[in-house]
Amino acid sequence: MYGTIATAACFFLFACGSSTHNSEQKDVASVKDTASHTGSGDGQTEQTTYTLPSPIQIASIFKKAGLIYYPNITNSAENASKYNAGKVSESLNLGVYSADLSYCALNKQNQDSRNYLKASRQLAEQLGLGKVFETDNLAGRFESNLGQEDSLGPIIADMEMQTDLILEEHEQEYISATVFAGAWIESMYIGGKVFEKGKAKNVSSHLIEQMAIAQNIIKALKSNEAKDAGIPGVIADISSIRDLFENFEGMKAISKDRDEVDFSKIAITDAEMDGFIKKIDEIRAKIVKG
Amino acid sequence: MNKLLIAVLGFACLTVFGAFEGSDSTQCDTNALKDKSRKAMEPYKFDAAKLMKISARGSEYMKEIEVPLFAGENYRFVFNTEALKSSIGIDIYNKDKDSKHRKLLFSSKDAGTDKKEYVWEYSKSTKVYVDYIIPAGENGSFNGCLLFMVGYK
Numbered sequence: 001m002y003g004t005i006a007t008a009a010c011f012f013l014f015a016c017g018s019s020t021h022n023s024e025q026k027d028v029a030s031v032k033d034t035a036s037h038t039g040s041g042d043g044q045t046e047q048t049t050y051t052l053p054s055p056i057q058i059a060s061i062f063k064k065a066g067l068i069y070y071p072n073i074t075n076s077a078e079n080a081s082k083y084n085a086g087k088v089s090e091s092l093n094l095g096v097y098s099a100d101l102s103y104c105a106l107n108k109q110n111q112d113s114r115n116y117l118k119a120s121r122q123l124a125e126q127l128g129l130g131k132v133f134e135t136d137n138l139a140g141r142f143e144s145n146l147g148q149e150d151s152l153g154p155i156i157a158d159m160e161m162q163t164d165l166i167l168e169e170h171e172q173e174y175i176s177a178t179v180f181a182g183a184w185i186e187s188m189y190i191g192g193k194v195f196e197k198g199k200a201k202n203v204s205s206h207l208i209e210q211m212a213i214a215q216n217i218i219k220a221l222k223s224n225e226a227k228d229a230g231i232p233g234v235i236a237d238i239s240s241i242r243d244l245f246e247n248f249e250g251m252k253a254i255s256k257d258r259d260e261v262d263f264s265k266i267a268i269t270d271a272e273m274d275g276f277i278k279k280i281d282e283i284r285a286k287i288v289k290g
Numbered sequence: 291m292n293k294l295l296i297a298v299l300g301f302a303c304l305t306v307f308g309a310f311e312g313s314d315s316t317q318c319d320t321n322a323l324k325d326k327s328r329k330a331m332e333p334y335k336f337d338a339a340k341l342m343k344i345s346a347r348g349s350e351y352m353k354e355i356e357v358p359l360f361a362g363e364n365y366r367f368v369f370n371t372e373a374l375k376s377s378i379g380i381d382i383y384n385k386d387k388d389s390k391h392r393k394l395l396f397s398s399k400d401a402g403t404d405k406k407e408y409v410w411e412y413s414k415s416t417k418v419y420v421d422y423i424i425p426a427g428e429n430g431s432f433n434g435c436l437l438f439m440v441g442y443k
Binding site: 053264 | 352
């Protein structure tokens with residue numbers, strides 16, 4: 001979704017970034033999230049970088065697991081006007097709204113989807129990315145496909161992808177990273193709320209599975225830590241969720257080689273799940289408070 | 291008349307020089323790469339894309355991207371290399387570059403190094419690691435762009 005913001009970003013960022021003589025040197029290391037060399041200057045390897053799933057994929061995974069729609073779980077679109085305390089707050093809440101938009105669109109909630117698109121656009125404009133919504137007739141395509149889950153998904157994914165590409169191309173990745181952090185927290189929050197209502201027990205394994213990428217989000221944020229004074233606080237919040245999770249009995253028992261672990265199969269007690277959902281609630285409340 | 295001609299030529303030279311000076315040799319047509327990759331992605335739903343600008347160094351080097359995959363989903367990876375001036379290696383492993391016992395899941399060498407588009411599919415809840423092997427060249431020379439797209443169904 002943040003891809004959407006892309007075209008807008010074009011105009012905004014082109015204005016800031018026409019100097020290219022240095023960019024070849026920079027481009028050697030211009031991948032998302034990180035790019036410092038790990039070697040001793042021999043240029044053999046660089047730090048690993050990451051891709052993160054879009055909010056629409058996370059919403060789709062949860063929906064397949066039985067996540068149903070409940071009104072009033074999501075953050076009110078009317079709150080958009082109160083997020084003006086800086087880029088981190090704005091981009092986190094842009095992420096929150098993108099997850100809300102994905103949840104509503106996949107559940108054919110047309111009016112709510114419209115409201116979340118409007119709220120997303122408002123925050124994107126505050127971040128200097130508003131023109132993205134004007135390109136490719138995005139708003140028109142969105143409106144004409146409301147209620148058609150199979151069509152809306154690709155439009156939202158297109159927005160996300162295009163925004164990411166532009167932000168990446170213009171070295172504004174920290175906005176992508178904070179937007180994703182907000183979207184991930186909101187997706188986990190929605191999954192947790194529906195799970196608590198007892199209507200989607202299968203969602204719990206998918207909530208746990210999402211923890212496989214918590215460390216990637218932290219690394220993505222850490223590589224941009226110096227870009228905004230608000231980022232360390234976001235890192236601390238997501239680290240607190242990861243640390244809680246790592247202390248679960250089921251996690252202590254597994255191999256240190258996490259590449260071999262299917263997170264969706266880790267056994268979690270009811271008490272652990274309660275604590276996990278409460279922790280997510282607490283951090284989500286902090287974000288949407290603004 | 292001569293002075294006027296010289297002035298016009300001078301202006302033209304400055305304009306042409308300025309145009310070259312201002313052009314960006316490291317820009318790629320991202321939208322064209324994206325559109326082609328989207329076609330290759332069908333019938334999968336595209337989810338994310340990563341544009342990599344590649345420049346050479348004096349010796350071969352490697353860039354690695356970690357990709358998380360989730361249970362119950364089938365994934366397709368599309369790599370479009372047509373905006374690269376010279377080919378690079380693309381390998382996919384089950385573990386990262388620091389692991390001593392990792393398994394090669396895909397290699398562009400096996401698929402054909404002259405291809406401009408590579409497609410690979412996988413379905414497992416795990417992480418995979420995409421490695422780009424960039425051959426040695428004149429240090430800092432811009433090779434072009436590579437678009438990597440992930441989709442699922």
